Amino acid sequence: MGVHKFSPMLAQSVETAAEEKEIPIIVKYRTGIARETIRARKIPEGGQAGHVYRRIPARALTMRAGDIASFAADDDIEQVWRDMPVHICLDVSVPLLEAPRVWADSGRGAGIKVAIVDTGIDTEHPDFEGRIRATRDFSGKGSVADGHGHGTHVASTVAGSGAASDGKYVGVAPEALLYVAKVLKDDGGGMMSDVMAGIEWAADEGAQVINLSLGAPGPGDGNDALSSLCDAAVEEGIVICAAAGNSGPGASTVGPPGVARQVITIGAADKSDNIAGFSSRGPTADGRTKPDIVFPGVDIVAARAAGQNRRSRPNRRSRQHPRLQVACSRFYTP
Template identity: 35%
Template sequence: MTSRHESDRGGDGGGPVADSRAETTGRQVVVFTEDGGRTDRAGLLRSLAGVSRTARSSDFDSSAMDLEEAEVSDALLFDELGVAVVTADPDQLAALRNAAASPDIAVLSVEPELVHHALDTEDTDVRGRIASPANEAATTDIEHFRDTPEFTWGLQATRLTTSTCGGLGVKVAVLDTGFDLTHPDFLGRAITAQSFVPGAAPQDGHGHGTHCIGTACGPAAANGTRRYGVAHRADIFVGKVLSDQGRGVDGGILAGIEWAIANRCQIISMSLGADVSTVSVAYETVGQRALAAGVLIVAAAGNNANRAAGRPGLVGAPANSPSIMAVAAVGPDLGLANFSAASNPVVGGEIDLAGPGVGVFSSVPMPVRYGSKNGTSMATPHVAGIAALWCERTGRTGRELWSLLTQHSRRLPLPALDVGAGLIQATG
């Protein structure tokens, strides 16, 4: 069980303090201890802070909470995760923070609800390769990959071209801006789609989600173009948690994670985040509980660096959670992308793996059909898709799957602070 993080408490003994970079909504994310008992959590909110109108994920089919219906509630309670998002006045907030400070009450933490964004970028500069006398010679031996008529450079660099696996029997959830459900490359695929953005359908009006799903789960053979997708036989779960403007909040993202876990997805891919340094107790707790349930959550490290200008950036939330895999981006020469964030000095803020994230060709909404994007957002679905291949091959999930991915990654002549264990590699 997650321990109480005293270092995250405010000076008044209340909940975690909002990072100075954080964009918040005014609502609060309440995390319950595992021993609190899920049936008592709504009653606990009512007795502690007078929160009477609670919408529970378990009351919805497949735990797919209708956030438009739930908007009339004072609290959204995600039973599987043991987390609630609460609208609280100052007195209610004080009561909840007092509960979090008490070892005798089943409340682990209270923290502000964050706003998150899709993590792609227009930056194509990959001059961020860090050279030193120790690794400068080694970098000259690394090949430069290029898209070919058969495969994208990313599929070549991750050795997907020789893999015999396609993710058969594996469920991959991509929580993003949705998906173009009319895209012809995905006709006949097993796709389950759900929106967690109030008033919006799962259809992608932005393009980011369609691109990420294309990389993670695109077809083995696209019509008239190169192969761009990894887990071409996986079952696709589309969770729209970001609006068509590429913006979303903790409530929607947590609803998407709850839904994915309830539907027994083995991998959750999240190319989104907030540029904050502090670790969210909520996401770390969710990450731990997901791993315990055999679910690996993979998240984009962030695009807040400018390596060419000497600014390494930092891994933001939720990727900076120790139990969520943080993914950096490299370019076709396997040099670090200029925008790719470095490890955050907080515990858990380390980069875990790297993936192809510059000039990544994939699906985009019709009628355009295909396009290239840059970002740690593009690296993340490479890792998620390859995780599905390893899951199919070995049957490993959760923590064991995490270990497999890092053990079999390609070591790069770059600092672990920037690329973790190295470049993700597909199973044979």
């Protein structure tokens, strides 16, 4: 039996669940197993197959709790994680970051490919006109229309042109190109496996920087499925910026993907450069320091999605790190 391959969260779920209860899982195979081979593997009757990933040899599945241990006994399977729920985690912040000086020295992000992996985007918002290069829905909605507003807010913090506010509220890289993956539903929640699929799509589209203003509860040690895939993408040269989260001020409250070893994890500060009370803190479950840096993340004005006022000032959300995301993109020369 393959119980020893279960992550702690999966082990707990299987132990307490009825045998017939369906549990979403992510299965990691040994290195060298081809995607086609993974896709062709037979799964237990009644099971449902999901995404097959290319940056780590893994597949998302749903199957009955009573079938998981025998399925995991396959010698080609190294680890089985539970597919976990994830959730969403400027007029002042842009000057605080001295963005105008950066614009003068290095330009306004023209040609930089930035991926927003979130709740979608308002594709008709004037702040993004002509710069949304590709979109993909992984939430099951059928489009990337942002019924929540978080993704649109994040996208404008990164790359809003300010057109809807006559230039008053401008993103940090207002000429960057946007690639948008809708991985969260309109209630702001989703599943880890869909976030992973969105990251892979963005990487395949050539994104140089990927923004993850989302996360699962902490603590974490960076060995979960989402963090593993993020680290693999960074190894390819992609910059991934992840939110620390909104579970502070207690210690060890950073969760995936903020606990990944290779991502840049960002906490929130207020306009006076004090760490925000809601910003998640480290250390990680395995003792590493996180977050890596803090950026403005309180009372940020940015774009709203269709059906709402064009600008909003939400609080207690992990919307601070898009600024670092674009700062990182300065290392790229399109």
